[in-house]
Amino acid sequence: LGTSNTTSYIESVSGVAAGGRTGLTAVVVGVLFLLALLFSPLAGMIPAYATSGALFYVAILMLSGLVSIDWRDLTEASPVVVTCLVMPLTFSIAEGITLGFIAYAAIKLFSGKGRDVSMSVWVMSAIFIVKYLAG
Numbered sequence: 001l002g003t004s005n006t007t008s009y010i011e012s013v014s015g016v017a018a019g020g021r022t023g024l025t026a027v028v029v030g031v032l033f034l035l036a037l038l039f040s041p042l043a044g045m046i047p048a049y050a051t052s053g054a055l056f057y058v059a060i061l062m063l064s065g066l067v068s069i070d071w072r073d074l075t076e077a078s079p080v081v082v083t084c085l086v087m088p089l090t091f092s093i094a095e096g097i098t099l100g101f102i103a104y105a106a107i108k109l110f111s112g113k114g115r116d117v118s119m120s121v122w123v124m125s126a127i128f129i130v131k132y133l134a135g
Contacts, residue, residue: 075111079104082099086100102128104117
C-alpha cells in the first residue's frame, strides 16, 4: 500500500513495545490500516510539512540502531554513513540500501577483508551493480 519495509518494522516494534506478542497484533494493525484507507482523502488535505514532527520522531527511533555499529572500524562504519547519506539525498530508502551493499562489499574487498563478507552480500552487491550498469 505504498509503505516501506522500514515502516512495517517500526510498526512491529511499536506493537511489541505496547505489549503485543502474538500474530494477532499484526492482524489487528493490518485491519486498522485497511480502515485508515477510508480516511486517505482526509489525510491528503493535510500539508506534508504538518507531518514532519512525527517523521522526525520516527527517524530518531530508527537511529537507535546505529549504537551497535563499531564506529572505530572504518570498513564497518563507512557503508553505514553512505547508506544514511544516500537515503535522504535521493529520497529513496531502496537507493540507500543498494549503495550501502555495494559500498560494504567494495570497502571490505579493497581493505583486504573480503573474506569477512558473506556470500549473500557478494551476490546482492553484484545484482545491484548490474542493475546500475543496465540502466
